Amino acid sequence: MKQSPDAAYPSIVIIGTGFGGLGMAIQLKTAGIGSFVMLEKAQGVGGTxxxxxxxxxxxxxxxxxxxxxxxxxxDWSRKFGLQPEILGYMQHCVEKYDLADHIRFNKEVANAVFDDATNTWTVTTADGDSFTADMVITATGQLNQPAWPSIPGMETFAGKMFHSARWDHDHDLNGKNVAVIGTGASAIQFVPEIVPRVKSLTLFQRSAAWVLPKPDRPFYPWEQTLFQRIPAWDRLYRYLIYWKNESRALAFTRFNSLLEIFAWQARRFAKSEVRNPDKLRQLIPDYKIGCKRILISNDWYSAVDQPHVNLVTTGIERIVEDGVITTDGAVHKVDTIIVGTGFAASEFLSPMKITGRNGVSLNQAWANGSEAYKGITVSGFPNLFMLYGPNTNLAHNSIVYMLESQFRYILSCIRTLQQKPGVAMEVKPERLRDFSATIQQKLQTSVWESGCHSWYLDSNGKNTVNWPGFTFTYRKATRQVDTHDYKFLQPSG
Structure with a gap:
């Protein structure tokens, strides 16, 4: 997408077609900006x-x-959407807003390089194609790279092994002896589904999760009709959900003791569902609730309580041809291993290589941990904007709300650039430094710093993932760009 004299300015490459990429594209089209292309590594939209x-x-x-x-x-079918329906909603958005012509499928981005001479980015895909544009907007999400555990002997396993994020639907689990490694958000959902089908299930748990009942049910037809015929009711319902969720932010970020109410509820729930006293003891976490992601499920405890489910809390030593050996020497023979160890959430934009001014890569700039101004821009990388970047994840509300705040901020930046054709904007290092210091300071009082090991923390123990406050404060902070936060660079060529 090389810019020609009659092309709209600025030209834009969006990387990814999940909620972030699609929403940004819709906002661009609504604003009358059609000079963008979307690069998607897979064969379809939808991201996670x-x-x-x-x-x-x-x-x-x-x-x-x-x-x-x-x-x-x-017409959502349930209070909490299922994967096929959410994916269908995203595909509907592509069709309604005519995005298909902008999307290039099977285009996994390998690298992006900024050219000081022209103030443009050249984005190269794994198959060798390149796209040159004035701006790059990354929308790769935080949950797109499956995290595989490092266990000796994985390559020697003779049975079937797959990650939950790459589910093998051709592999029949009926009557199989199955091992599941990990008890996080994915396992909480798929374990109850496969328990009735398997001959035995060995569940390897490194640490227990706090699990609360899920207030889920199908919507009645009259409710769906009400939402459709009275738009104000739909808006009010959404508004009530927002404030119900938002009220929990104080407990996560400031008054952690408030979370003990949820801990009491989780313990009570577990005791009512789990009859096996040994399993019950192992299923109650020993860390402060909220330090790791709180999970919601109505059938997790009852599934684990089944007699043919073996809950193992001893560490895994190695995997062998016919099963798993734990550190106590026990051999757990299985013919299928499902890895449910989540995602490399703190490895932003991995495995792409992003190179900014003076040949500095993003990995070099982030040697001490990922950081971005308002989670969106990074010093040394002009005209690079991130959706769902560092410290914009939530533990209490919807990431879509955060993304919509970022859409508005990036649109504001685009409007600024349109007034200065050919110029690139780069956040001032001191603005980024001060912002990051404030974020880390606020995180010190959060429950995520209470001592557990979670995917919120990077390899250095730094929380580069979560936003330490209310979403409405983030929305206010991203209402529009303050040009004093940026320096504007003329092409050097």
Whole structure:
């Protein structure tokens, strides 16, 4: 997409077609900006909702709030959307807003390089294609790279092994002896689905999860009709969900003791569902609730309580041809291993190589941990904008709300650039430094710093993932760009 004299300015490459990429594209089109191309590594849109097709895959944010405010869906089948319905919603958005012509499928981005002479980015894909544009917007998400555990002997296993984010639907689990490694958000959903089908299930748990009941049910037809015929009711329902979720931010970020109410509820729930006293003891976490992601499920405890489910909390030593050996020497013979160890959430934009001014790569700039101004821009990388970047994840509300705040901020930046054709904008190092220091300072009082090991923390123990406050404060901070935060660079060529 090389810019020609009559091309609209600026030309834009969007990387990814999940909720971030599609929503940004819709906002660009709505604003009359059509000079963009979307690069998608897979054969279809949907991001994590395309990839995670495991049995029981669903959202833990309410359906009406896990959708764009500018594209409400009135006929959600359930209070919490299931994977096929969420993916269908995203495909509907592509069709309604005519995005298909902008998308290039099977174009995995290998690298992006900024050219000081022309103030443009050249984005190269794994198959050798290149796209040159004035701006790059990354929308790769935080849950797109499956995290595989480093266990000796994995390559020697003679049976079937796959990651839950790459579910093998051709492999029949009926009557199989199955091992599941990990008890996080994915396992919580697929384990209850496969328990009735397998001969035995050995569940390897490194640490227990806090699990609360999921207030889920199908919507009644009259409710869907009400949403459709009275748009104000749909808006009010969404508004009520927002404030119900938002009220929990104080507990996560400031007054952690408030979370003990949820801990009491989780313990009570577990005791009512689990009859096996040994399993019950192992299923109650020993860390402060909220330090890791709180999970919601109505059938997790009852599934693990089944007699043919073996809960193993001893560490895994190695994998052998016919099973798993734990550190106590026990051999657990299985013919299928499902890895449910989540994603490399703190490895932003991996495995792409992004090179900014003076040949500095993003990996070099982030040697001490990922950071971005308002989670969106990085010093040394002009005209590079991130959606769902560092410290913009939430533990209490919908990421779609955060993304919509970022859409507005990036549009504001585009409007600024349109007034200065050929110029590139780069956040001032001191603005980024001060912002990052404030974020880390606020995180010190959060429950995520209470001592557990979670995917919120990078390899150095730094929380580069979560936003330490209310979403409405983030929205206010991203209402529009303050040009004093940026320096504007003329092409050097």
């Amino acid at each position: 909702w395309r990839d995670n097709t495991y049995p029981g895959a669903a959202c833990d944010v309410q359906s009406h709030f896990y959708s764009y405010s500018f594209e409400p869906k009135h």
